[in-house]
Amino acid sequence: MSIDVTSYLNATSSTTTSSSDSSSEVDYNDYLTLLATELQYQDPTEPMDNTEMINQLTSYSQLEQLTYMSDQLDTLTESIESVTSTAGLDYLGKEVLAVGSSVVVDGGDVTSLGYILGDDAEYVTLNIYDSSGNIVDTTTLGETESGEHVFQWDGQDEDGNAVDDGTYYVAVSAYDSDDASITSSTTASGTVVAVTQSSSGVILTLDDGREVNMLNVATTTASSDS
Known part of the structure; x- marks a missing residue:
């Protein structure tokens, strides 16, 4: 049995988006869980391509890091705007x-x-x-x-x-x-x-x-x- 991780992730993200905004994103840990499942049930005669696996791991790792950085920048921007607005009150x-x-x-x-x-x-x-x-x-x-x-x-x-x-x-x-x-x-x-x-x-x-x-x-x- 072989699982197309990328397709599964896309389908899962689409489904959860329509059902609940609070759980609409598939994160890096979800990906690792799905990858482990694929490795467990993969067809021995058609094993997963190592290069493709590494590329997918790298892509999702970079995505998670960029998402984290974006969240931090949003928080920093809000803090700066708050401080600036307070200064304006003077x-x-x-x-x-x-x-x-x-x-x-x-x-x-x-x-x-x-x-x-x-x-x-x-x-x-x-x-x-x-x-x-x-x-x-x-x-x-x-x-x-x-x-x-x-x-x-x-x-x-x-x-x-x-x-x-x-x-x-x-x-x-x-x-x-x-x-x-x-x-x-x-x-x-x-x-x-x-x-x-x-x-x-x-x-x-x-x-x-x-x-x-x-x-x-x-x-x-x-x-x-x-």
Whole structure:
């Protein structure tokens, strides 16, 4: 009598999967038991091929090791996410300055946006985009010194019409007298009122509704209300 171990394992796994999720996997010990049974009842005139047996043993051993490693990595990932989320709670109620490009329009009120120039600029262009990526307005500034600045959009499109409430995004481009590009970045600031975990990391929600990634926080200070 000869047992096809691979076929038996596949059939067993398929059957147990449909009957119970908790016992749906055939592990390495199950395989060894089936292999011993095959060796016990194999036909002496047609013994099991040694090379095939070794290959199967190696495959199942590697599979079990990879499964174990995967489980350990999942556990480690969950632990890291838990620790990171807990660290994010420390930002609640604090004012943060973070890398960000969004502004919020709410009932005619528009949040300000900070921008930083790496060098003196001959002119600066700020394009405002809606959530669909369409340019709704463009502001051009003249000579601007290097360092930190604040941009306050009026909440109107290029035709002078008030835009709908929502979140908009600002892209800054700066150039020197030779029309060479100057390094620039934008920042968002506000008091953290909520902390959530997402696929991109820990997200901090500011009091004006904007969201920034915790990894992008540059500075933190105690809230003036605390």
